[in-house]
Amino acid sequence: MNTKYRDLIEQTFYFPQEEFKLEDNELQFHGIDLMKLVEQYGAPLKFTYLPKISENINRAKEWFKNAIKEHDYKGKYNYCYCTKSSHFEHVLNEALNNDIHIETSSAFDINIVQKLKKSGKLHKDAYVICNGFKRDQYISNIADLLNEGHKNCIPIIDNYEEIDLLSEQIDDPYKIGIRIASEEEPKFEFYTSRLGIGYKNIVPFFNKKVKDNPQVELKMLHFFINTGIRDTAYYWNELNKCLKVYIDLKKVCPSLDSLNIGGGFPIKNSLAFEYDYQYMVSEIVNQIKLTCEEYEVEVPNIFTEFGSFTVGESGGAIYEILYQKQQNDREKWNMINSSFITTLPDTWAISKKFVMLPINRWNDEYERILLGGLTCDSDDYYNSEQNTNAIYLPKYKKEKPLFIGFFNTGAYQESIGGFGGLQHCLIPQPKHILIDKEKDGTLTTKVFSEQQNAEDLLHILGYDRNK
Template identity: 45%
Template sequence: MKNTYFDLIDQSYYFPQEGFDLKKGVLSFNGMSLKYLIDKYETPFKLMYLPKIGEQIKKARNLFNRAINKNNYSGSYNYCYCTKCCHFSHVVKSALKEKVHLETSSSFDIDLIFRLFEEGELTTNTIVVHNGYKTKDYLQKIVQLNEMGFKNSIIVLDSKSEIYRVKKVAAKFDGILKIGIRIAIDEEPQSAYHTSRLGIRPAEILDFYKQDIHGDGKISLKMVHFFVDSGIKDSVYYWNEFNKAMNIFIELRTLCNDIKALNLGGGFPIRNNLGFEYDYEYIINEIVKNIKEKCQAANVPEPDIFTEFGKYTVGESGAIIFEVLEQKKQNESETWYMVNNSLMNTIPDAWSILEKFILLPINKWNNEYTKVNIGGISCDHSDYYNSEDFNQQLFLPSYDDQEKEPLYIGFFHTGAYQDSISGYGGIKHCLIPAPKLIIVDKDDTGNFVDFVYRNEQTVDEMLSILGYLKNTKDHG
């Protein structure tokens, strides 16, 4: 009896499932024939399926609004898209179609907002939450945004020292700057450090507020922010950090009537294996219920809830498709499927933080299955992928070298962070520009000579790659 790859998947998971199906024996992604795209464009290629972005936003928004009604919660829910997850104009514009608000993380991010505003993609009513380290440039552009009428721009303080820089720019601004405070959380026990470097230590927050914020007529504290960066999970650790943050929120709220918003950051998971189970509805209801209970017990008004989902918004839209160039048997138990690009260059999180993605063959589902390792064609020994989530071995269809059609495979749900971290086309994580490159040499007489080979990357260079400049090529 033949054990086909289809049988393996059929017996192990619910299949077909949301986004994945077989059409005439070939995998389709969100209803789109991948064979059609392979024939049309040839592999390797990256794929971004834009309609999924709107679906994800609607799903989370509906669940939060349902939980708000169910719990008779008096605050509102506000969905912000965290731009650092994927800055491409087609992606951010797809999110903006759903009337999302935005979260920024660096100076160039504000240029991106200027462009979107010029194009009429957002209005001065859009809430823009500014996280990240506030460099001089970043702060100046945030003030510019305020001067343009963005009345809902909120500068979330990442450290105590930022308040002095904010106060300096606030003094010159004809109006009041809205600010938030980010609470630094304690990391999971297995983490390499104890307290997150992002945010202000919980023990210092109340005194900081009393000494440096209270009574200052040029700034107004509107938001409390905390982000458990290992994700929103129904775990003892998550609820512990959540409760600690809620206690600080309540203490601050009793001191400061201006605070209206509680921002939970990002951290919603996405499907990274076909057996993924996560009860979004339950978690969202628990979050809303817990905020309400804690506020009621302390007799403080229920805040508007903000989230900044990045990976959740765009992760499931992305895929990367390869052809298997060759199968290489290196010993009795190890077979390598060599694909026609580099995994380190295209899904860098798989190498750097051992992130898992859904891996599926596009064709040959009726062939028998076999255990494989996937190898990239770079010469780096780390350029491989060989286990699924929970360290499970990797299985793909076996094939005979004589078969006419090559085996095609795809990594799915790769739409978040992979482009910026791999520097696709020259973009950078959080749009932090590439620094200038200085060359030092010695001349014939042994004296040092130095020169600038390339200057720091400019805003226009970055925004052009991302599709925000009118002369941008290659984006239809």
């Protein structure tokens, strides 16, 4: 009987895979020697593998290039990065090396845009697509960017008052988009997205607020589905309704020339992950073209706003199994030396799955376990209910340290977890490493942030501010 962990994985999945390989029975991720990383920097440890960001951007560009050629599509494709997925400078710097554009969500995003422009990372002709509900500071920052001459800053109108608020502060004529309030799947707690303007209200809104307004030019219709871009009847039905709105708008608004289909490409969350990206892109491009041909209007330029897809697969987290607790005759708890709530908050908040694999001891026998975090919170765990299938790891042995990795964690986890701030139960935030690749293929590492210490947290809490 094959009882080694390696046998389990190789019998269950196609393994090794493009990014996961074994070297001397230890896991490598994109050629990174993970045990060497642990030996050098310790654990718990967060890391970002920067080249993966550029790789995914260029994969998507290639899929759209192929689809445009296949269908003889006359519009252009523009890749935007959704900054809310990760605002870090190292992420934006890497992403902007690939001739892309930016999508923002709030006021301080514009401050980042200004920094990127000043450093020469973001060129003056780049699109800055401004989404979100716009409060006073966001309105002012958008106006500043436009008044400075960044003509391709396009605020996406989310509610009926935003045009008036923007026009009060913007000096010259400016371009806008309008966001469709898409209808959610039947299983959702509500029927229509809180974001945007309803399907039936968009043309009347245009006629009332835009059509005869010499300061405003409508250029873009924005469409996003909360469940992402998936090959389902629901997605194709919503896309079809969006295209009908585009057709109706285009007939009364010749300046409309762009369709923003938002983000939503899934990322790999298990070794069994399958998704035909090229098929989905090709079919989206084809559906847009066929609809426009049917109603005899020009096809739009296509924009996407990929966030998780851009940065998600670049990230990882490594923990050490500290101890095993046998709580009853069936449940064994492997305790990690950190907290899921603070370092991978989506596992706790929305039961999100990530690829989880041991770093070492692949030739050891395995056992079924539950994974627990260090906080005194009953929800600080990652188990079979959240992970769909049971968790198996090499058997716990006190004398043989076991390290485990969670992969493709690069989107949202740091910002949701409150990077640089307080952590639940004051469990310190781990050290974070940036990994890059030289032209000759050599991997380089540097520390982005050290693990938090007591002084960091006490300062935030105010204990030393009066000294």
